[in-house]
Amino acid sequence: MTEYFEIHDRDGPARRGELRLSESVRTPGLVDDYLVDAGSEWTAERDLPEGDESMLTVLPHRGLPGGTPDEVQEAFTVDYPDVDFPSAAVVSSDTAQEQGTDAYILSNAQELAGHAAAFVEAIIETRAAIPSDTALYLSGVATPGNVATLAYAGVDLFDTDKAVVKGTQGKYLTTDGEAFLEDLDELPCACPACQTPRSEFGREECAEHNEHVLRAALGTVRERIRAGRLRDYIEGQARHEQWLTATFRRLDQQYSYLEQRTPVLRRAEITAATDDTLRRVEIQRYAERVTNRYHCRFDKPLVLVPCSARKPYSESQSHGQFHDAIQYRAHLVSMTSPIGVVPQELELTYPAQHYDSVVTGNWTATEIEFVSDILAAYLESNEYPRAIAHLPGDYREIVERAGETAGVEFEYTVSDHPTTADSLANLASTLSEETTYMKRERQHNTLRAIADYQFGDGAGDDLFEDLAVESRYPKLRANSTDGEQLAMLVPEYGLLALTLAGGRRWVESDVPTKRVEIDAFVPHGSVLAPGVVDASEDIRVGDEVVIEGPKAFAVGRAEMSGPEMIDSTRGIASTVRHVEEK
Numbered sequence: 001m002t003e004y005f006e007i008h009d010r011d012g013p014a015r016r017g018e019l020r021l022s023e024s025v026r027t028p029g030l031v032d033d034y035l036v037d038a039g040s041e042w043t044a045e046r047d048l049p050e051g052d053e054s055m056l057t058v059l060p061h062r063g064l065p066g067g068t069p070d071e072v073q074e075a076f077t078v079d080y081p082d083v084d085f086p087s088a089a090v091v092s093s094d095t096a097q098e099q100g101t102d103a104y105i106l107s108n109a110q111e112l113a114g115h116a117a118a119f120v121e122a123i124i125e126t127r128a129a130i131p132s133d134t135a136l137y138l139s140g141v142a143t144p145g146n147v148a149t150l151a152y153a154g155v156d157l158f159d160t161d162k163a164v165v166k167g168t169q170g171k172y173l174t175t176d177g178e179a180f181l182e183d184l185d186e187l188p189c190a191c192p193a194c195q196t197p198r199s200e201f202g203r204e205e206c207a208e209h210n211e212h213v214l215r216a217a218l219g220t221v222r223e224r225i226r227a228g229r230l231r232d233y234i235e236g237q238a239r240h241e242q243w244l245t246a247t248f249r250r251l252d253q254q255y256s257y258l259e260q261r262t263p264v265l266r267r268a269e270i271t272a273a274t275d276d277t278l279r280r281v282e283i284q285r286y287a288e289r290v291t292n293r294y295h296c297r298f299d300k301p302l303v304l305v306p307c308s309a310r311k312p313y314s315e316s317q318s319h320g321q322f323h324d325a326i327q328y329r330a331h332l333v334s335m336t337s338p339i340g341v342v343p344q345e346l347e348l349t350y351p352a353q354h355y356d357s358v359v360t361g362n363w364t365a366t367e368i369e370f371v372s373d374i375l376a377a378y379l380e381s382n383e384y385p386r387a388i389a390h391l392p393g394d395y396r397e398i399v400e401r402a403g404e405t406a407g408v409e410f411e412y413t414v415s416d417h418p419t420t421a422d423s424l425a426n427l428a429s430t431l432s433e434e435t436t437y438m439k440r441e442r443q444h445n446t447l448r449a450i451a452d453y454q455f456g457d458g459a460g461d462d463l464f465e466d467l468a469v470e471s472r473y474p475k476l477r478a479n480s481t482d483g484e485q486l487a488m489l490v491p492e493y494g495l496l497a498l499t500l501a502g503g504r505r506w507v508e509s510d511v512p513t514k515r516v517e518i519d520a521f522v523p524h525g526s527v528l529a530p531g532v533v534d535a536s537e538d539i540r541v542g543d544e545v546v547i548e549g550p551k552a553f554a555v556g557r558a559e560m561s562g563p564e565m566i567d568s569t570r571g572i573a574s575t576v577r578h579v580e581e582k
């Protein structure tokens with residue numbers, strides 16, 4: 001039970017929240033001013049401290065050196081008492097378990113800093129062992145350079161110990177590393193301590209500066225989490241220290257840890273500036289869904305075109321020209337890094353219209369491999385009567401590689417650039433014998449394709465077995481043929497929002513339903529975590545969910561992952577869009 005810690009925003013494993021002491025402490029943040037340590041039980045039999053709401057009390061503990069065998073650690077494990085004030089338990093990553101406290105302090109934190117593999121393993125083990133709505137505290141490790149990556153991994157609480165010690169040693173810290181004070185000609189900072197003239201700036205001022213910069217770095221981290229953009233920041237900032245770069249790359253290898261904590265949609269854009277972006281959960285998840293869940297319903301030739309900087313693509317000038325040449329005679333699929341392939345029905349779907357990449361006209365070897373692998377998988381799972389590549393020369397290697405793997409022969413229609421009059425005329429004449437499809441077919445295919453992508457293979461046919469489409473793209477409404485509304489397309493994310501009737505079809509379909517089981521009450525606006533009895537393991541933030549209890553049937557959107565809904569004692573588990581009393 002966590003009474004004194006609350007999470008407000010999640011961004012992957014990072015969380016922005018507060019320690020609810022009599023004075024609220026923002027997290028990720030510094031906790032030194034709010035800490036009382038009841039001490040180690042090695043030195044004395046400790047009485048249970050009094051504790052009060054203004055401080056986080058560290059309960060009496062036994063710190064054991066790192067590398068202590070598990071059986072020894074277990075033998076010496078302290079049974080923490082239940083207390084009614086804000087408390088923290090000291091645990092080691094090997095033996096951590098739920099203790100009923102608000103925070104957990106990792107005893108071997110200082111041995112982990114600097115060692116990417118050990119750090120990632122310890123954080124993942126500890127996070128798996130303690131409730132998700134409790135704070136994780138790493139003592140004596142924070143620097144302005146490393147807090148963003150540590151918070152990204154899932155650490156909530158820090159202290160100024162290391163920054164202050166470094167200052168007294170004459171090490172001047174910044175978010176891009178550290179320098180010896182004596183080596184600095186000028187002070188590259190505008191904090192109050194750095195107002196001291198360079199000649200009078202000593203170690204005391206240095207320690208003060210380090211603390212200022214650490215506080216500011218944590219402010220940046222919190223704002224990044226709130227905006228859903230911590231990862232973009234890390235990909236640049238972590239590069240200044242090798243072990244931090246290694247840490248976020250090793251975290252990328254822990255896919256399920258990250259995936260469970262990464263929302264299926266965001267308002268924020270993804271900045272694709274490095275090959276590391278290709279390993280982001282959002283990118284991998286899209287690739288997985290477009291190659292496994294999506295299938296093309298058009299019975300027309302495939303036309304591959306380059307993406308446009310403007311999103312959605314169909315609103316760009318180049319795509320307007322492609323459209324004029326194609327005239328509803330082919331299925332348009334855009335090629336892009338870092339997303340891979342985007343069939344026209346999914347152009348609105350997160351993250352297809354939510355990224356911005358660096359365009360140089362040259363692909364890196366990693367991009368070529370990534371995009372051609374996705375294209376090959378796409379071609380293997382979708383059969384087209386013809387395949388046309390209307391792409392500039394730098395895409396040629398990708399298309400040839402994928403075509404070879406999938407056994408697809410491409411026709412090429414671009415002589416120099418895709419939007420020249422010659423190239424466009426070529427594209428139009430290549431399609432001159434083809435028949436056109438109807439607007440209705442396009443709308444139906446779009447809604448069904450999005451349902452497949454969002455809910456799983458087969459959802460488009462199951463949910464929209466009979467379908468009548470209302471309104472204009474992109475604000476499409478899906479009705480049954482007898483006029484009952486089932487869902488609407490949300491243009492910002494290119495995903496469907498279900499009605500109660502749509503939710504019932506989902507429950508009755510063969511597609512696995514994401515369910516939130518609640519107690520006997522009728523939810524209005526939202527369901528809070530304590531009201532959740534059970535939830536599907538695979539629910540992610542942003543997923544559509546069916547909410548059901550003895551008194552209500554509802555549909556809404558998840559604000560927490562399934563495991564977190566079950567685990568948490570605070571916070572909104574899901575919003576509620578429509579509810580019906582039973």
Ligand SMILES: [Zn+2]
Pocket residue numbers: 189190191192193194209210212
């Ligand atoms: Zn300064």
